[in-house]
Amino acid sequence: MSNNKWLSWVETQAHQKPEQRTLGRRAPLSPVMRSASSSTASSTATSPPLQPAQQQQQQYTNTRNVAATNEMLDIVLPNPTQCFCRKQAHRVYTSEYGPVLVCSNFDVDPAATKASSKYVCGFHVHETSWIKFCDTLRETKHVNIDYVELRSCPLYNFTFCAIFRTSNNFDMNPPIVLPKCFCHKPVIMRINRSTHSISFACKNGDVDGAKKCSWILPAHQVAFPRPNFNIHNCVSHDEYMSRKQETLTQKVLGAEQSAPPGNPPLPAVPTEGHQADLLATLSRPSSNNNSSTLDSISESNVQQPKPTSTMKPLIIPTCVMAKRPPSQPVLSRSSSASSCSNVTSPVLSSEAATLSSPPPPALGTKTDEQQQLALLKHQMSKIRNENSQLKSTINAMTTHFQDLTSKYDRLKGKTTDLQTELHRSKNEHNEQSVLRINCQERLSKIELDVVHLMNDNEKLKEEVFVMLEEKSKSGKDEELNKCRLCFTRNIEYCLIPCYHYAYCQLCAQKLTECAICRTEIFSIQKIYNC
Incomplete structure (x- = not known):
């Protein structure tokens, strides 16, 4: 019977994909007791692979947010940042992750006589991404459990989960050296099934019939022995700044080399130059057609200005109007109507207005008629001069409008090119961010493995030293x-x-x-x- 079960299990594993097999999964580096429901595992194994768009939508909908309590905000929001000891966090510099904030006791000399320097809390965050997260938390008052930067470091994720009393699907590891319980054995990390909070307890706490003790503490209250090795490769501040400057210089040089050589710099666009010209032209006292000029420019069709009320109060030779025959007003009205249909200048408009006015009573002498005629000629010449000035102004403004239109078209094309370049740069930045997080995630795993191996090496050295001492003592006893x-x-x-x-x-x-x-x-x- 057992043989048949074994064969059926082998066939099931053979038909599964490699990424779904339990043997292909990486075991955690530290003992963690995590509760996982069987329904979730079965649904994961039987669900078909999703398309990229569906995966992105599912990832967006699965983003979990929790409300932050006052106790959490007291740890997160103080500036400067505080560790779990409620002291200012110590800053160390790394070449791969930038500034990292750790427990304040790391700043204390371990050779000091104080016992506090021999223990540290589990606080460990990457300062650059942590500041961005805190700014978002101040605005929204909600915690994004699946913050993507937590993938870069398991210890960073452990600190995040310890602060907000939660857990996520990213890799999580406590500090390298764990404290010992009352049984003189290293404690293990537990994750509560209902609240998902993290705590540390005796190794045999859940083992029936085994010797156990009552040692248990939340993750943010545990005092860990100070490790002999750092997880990340720490550098000095001067070395970090020099490497950062070299990286920025390489990026600038790469951007200059990637730019096309024949691409001239963008010309300076006068934001208010044309507006000043328009205001200066239209504010002249001789311009009597401001509204019509602006309308003609906006419609890009040069039209002659219409007569306004300012050109009507002209001195009319009443005596001449009085000596006209009775049929002349009819002809004048017909001529004025034809002239109004083909208006070309303010002078014709003024003449039409003059002829269309009703004839005043016949008064005055020949001398008055001559004076009125001279005055009218002076007014006509003045109007012609103003009309010519307005024509030249309209032509200049039309030319300037055409220049602005061509410049607008050029700037619009350059804006489109810049938007395309900006979109491509954003895509490249997103790809580089994903690659950076993936590389940091792999690097942190390697660093953890290296630190674990170094700690195991130290333990083996101590064991070998003890064995050599025992052997030497036993050899001396045998000789005696x-x-x-x-x-x-x-x-x-x-x-x-x-x-x-x-x-x-x-x-x-x-x-x-x-x-x-x-x-x-x-x-x-x-x-x-x-």
């Missing part, structure tokens, strides 16, 4: 228990009357006097060691 004559058999007899206990049975029977004090031997006595 050997006979002083043959040095092969153990000491069993003493001599009488000198009582020297230094001979085996054969040597004691052969001697006539003691080899140590030269005293004559009367008899020998066997000594029994218990």
Whole structure:
């Protein structure tokens, strides 16, 4: 029966994909007791692979947020950042992760007499991403459990979960050296099934029938022995700044080399230059058609300005109007109507307005008529001059408008190119961020493995040293228990009357006097060691 079960299990494992097999999964580096529901595992094994769009949508919908309590905010929000000891966190610099904030006791000399320097808390965050997270937390008051930067370091993820009393699907490891419980054994990390909070307890706490103790503490209250090795490769501040400057210089040089050589710099765009020109032109006292000029420019069709009320109060020769025949007003009205349909200048408009006005009463003399005619001619010449000035202004503004339109088209094309470049740069930045997090995740795992191996090496060295000491002591004891004559058999007899206990049975029977004090031997006595 058992053989059939074994064969069925082998067939099931053979039909599964490599990433779904339990043997292909990486075992955690530290003993962790995690509760996983069987329904989740079965649904994961039987669910088909999702498309990239579905995976992105599912990842967005599965983003979990929890509300932060005041106790959590007291640890996260203080500036400067505090560790679990409620002291200012110590900053160390790494070449791969940037500044890292750890327990304040790391700043204390371990050779000091204080006992606090021998223990540290489990606080460990990457300062750059931690500051961004804290800024978001201040605004939203919600904690994103699946913060992507937590993938870069298991100890960073452990600190995050310890602060917010939660857990996620990322790799999580406590500090390298674990404290010992009352049984003098290293404690293990537990994850609560209901609240997902992290705590440390006795190794045999959940083992029935085993010797156990009542040692248990939340993760943020545990005092860990100070490790001999750092997880990340720490560098000095000067070396970190020099490497950072070299990296920025390489990025700038790479960007300059990747840019096309024939791409000239963008010209400076005057934001208010054309507006100032328009205001200066339209604010002249001789311009009587501001609204019509602006309308003509906005519609990009140069039109002649319409007559306004400012051109109506002209002096009209009443005597001339009085001597006109009765049929002249009819002709004048027809001519004014035809002139209004084909308006080309303010002068014609003014003449049409003059002819269309009702004839005043016939008054005045010939001298008055001549004065009025001279004054009218002066007004006409003045209007013609103003009309010519307005035409030149309109032509200049039309030319300037065309220049601005062409410049707008050029800037619009360059803006489109820059938007395309910005979109490509954002995509490259996102790809580099994903690659950086993946590389940091792999690097942190390697660093943890290296630190574990170094700690195991130190433990083996201590064990070897203890064994050598024991061996040396046992060798000296064996030499002391050997006979002083043959040095092969153990000491069993003493001599009488000198009582020297230094001979085996054969040597004691052969001697006539003691080899140590030269005293004559009367008899020998066997000594029994218990």
